Amino acid sequence: xxxxxxxxxxxxxxxxxxxxxxxxxxxxxxxxxxxxxxxxxxxxxxxxxxxxxxxxxxxxxxxxxxxxxxxxxxxxxxxxxxxxxxxxxxxxxxxxxxxxxxxxxxxxxxxxxxxxxxxxxxxxxxxxxxxxxxxxxxxxxxxxxxxxxxxxxxxxxxxxxxxxxxxxxxxxxxxxxxxxxxxxxxxxxxxxxxxxxxxxxxxxxxxxxxxxxxxxxxxxxxxxxxxxxxxxxxxxxxxxxxxxxxxxxxxxxxxxxxxxxxxxxxxxxxxxxxxxxxxxxxxxxxxxxxxxxxxxxxxxxxxxxxxxxxxxxxxxxxxxxxxxxxxxxxxxxxxxxxxxxxxxxxxxxxxxxxxxxxxxxxxxxxxxxxxxxxxxxxxxxxxxxx
Numbered sequence: 001x002x003x004x005x006x007x008x009x010x011x012x013x014x015x016x017x018x019x020x021x022x023x024x025x026x027x028x029x030x031x032x033x034x035x036x037x038x039x040x041x042x043x044x045x046x047x048x049x050x051x052x053x054x055x056x057x058x059x060x061x062x063x064x065x066x067x068x069x070x071x072x073x074x075x076x077x078x079x080x081x082x083x084x085x086x087x088x089x090x091x092x093x094x095x096x097x098x099x100x101x102x103x104x105x106x107x108x109x110x111x112x113x114x115x116x117x118x119x120x121x122x123x124x125x126x127x128x129x130x131x132x133x134x135x136x137x138x139x140x141x142x143x144x145x146x147x148x149x150x151x152x153x154x155x156x157x158x159x160x161x162x163x164x165x166x167x168x169x170x171x172x173x174x175x176x177x178x179x180x181x182x183x184x185x186x187x188x189x190x191x192x193x194x195x196x197x198x199x200x201x202x203x204x205x206x207x208x209x210x211x212x213x214x215x216x217x218x219x220x221x222x223x224x225x226x227x228x229x230x231x232x233x234x235x236x237x238x239x240x241x242x243x244x245x246x247x248x249x250x251x252x253x254x255x256x257x258x259x260x261x262x263x264x265x266x267x268x269x270x271x272x273x274x275x276x277x278x279x280x281x282x283x284x285x286x287x288x289x290x291x292x293x294x295x296x297x298x299x300x301x302x303x304x305x306x307x308x309x310x311x312x313x314x315x316x317x318x319x320x321x322x323x324x325x326x327x328x329x330x331x332x333x334x335x336x337x338x339x340x341x342x343x344x345x346x347x348x349x350x351x352x353x354x355x356x357x358x359x360x361x362x363x364x365x366x367x368x369x370x371x372x373x374x375x376x377x378x379x380x381x382x383x384x385x386x
Contacts, residue, residue, distance in 0.1 A: 028058050030048060032068050061093050071102065154271050158271060173272050190292065192221070204216075214309075217293055218314040227285040232367055235362075241341070242342050246269060297311065332377065
């Protein structure tokens with residue numbers, strides 16, 4: 001038996017209509033008809049809300065939309081408000097009477113959590129703050145280890161001849177990391193040789209041993225300062241460029257596009273940069289060694305040590321071993337600088353400020369890697385007696 005209640009809403013100014021009735025004592029039927037589109041005005045759920053608030057023993061709400069001629073998203077807020085109110089009053093809602101498209105959209109709308117508008121939250125406890133700080137410290141380390149592991153796997157694919165990347169990209173990166181870095185490496189290396197010679201000359205001059213400035217500059221440049229200063233220069237130059245390039249690609253969703261198209265970013269983007277910097281670091285370090293020795297020769301000339309004496313003393317002091325140890329360090333530095341730059345670029349956030357932070361972090365991380373690697377390799381050289 002149908003129990004109609006006087007809740008009909010026939011709005012003449014709008015082409016849509018809402019009728020409420022009670023087919024049974026515990027059921028509220030919402031009948032919709034007409035054209036429910038934004039261009040025709042926004043519907044109001046006030047009558048339905050009033051019926052739910054004032055109606056007694058309403059346990060179920062059903063819909064009848066057979067009279068709806070057209071609808072768009074203007075219907076969703078109307079229905080969503082009704083469903084939220086029913087959920088608040090523990091009233092069952094049956095969506096069978098709604099169009100299938102409306103039901104799917106309602107599922108999406110109801111699945112989105114409410115936005116947190118703020119409010120005073122209880123401060124975390126002491127142990128919780130320690131835990132959060134520990135997680136904040138551990139997460140970057142885990143992220144770095146994961147990236148290094150992925151890099152190692154890509155390198156194994158390269159050894160098996162299965163890595164995919166463009167050879168033209170590798171050639172261009174070698175030119176950018178190598179030839180274009182020569183001017184700044186030349187200036188820095190020459191001045192480092194001059195500084196080392198001046199520092200050594202102040203002490204050696206007291207003993208009349210100015211000639212041994214050649215030993216000091218030659219050994220220091222080949223074993224330590226040449227590779228280290230070259231690596232630091234490239235960390236601020238190539239490492240920062242890698243982070244900026246990959247970070248910008250992340251912001252522009254180009255990295256996501258590579259994944260969608262079936263290209264692995266570690267192979268296509270990281271591997272060429274890693275190879276280019278690793279291949280170019282040893283020749284640049286060797287070039288820096290000779291420029292530093294030349295800078296020391298200029299200072300030695302001012303100490304009444306001829307060029308012939310200086311270079312002959314350098315030849316006696318140096319051996320292929322010193323160059324080899326420095327080149328090993330330079331290759332290690334190249335790998336570390338490339339990893340730091342690519343890691344910060346790939347993991348960059350999706351904003352301009354995030355890219356800037358990634359570049360800064362790449363340079364800092366690269367320099368820290370270089371200093372730590374230098375200390376470790378120096379200790380190892382000392383232990384094995386080379």
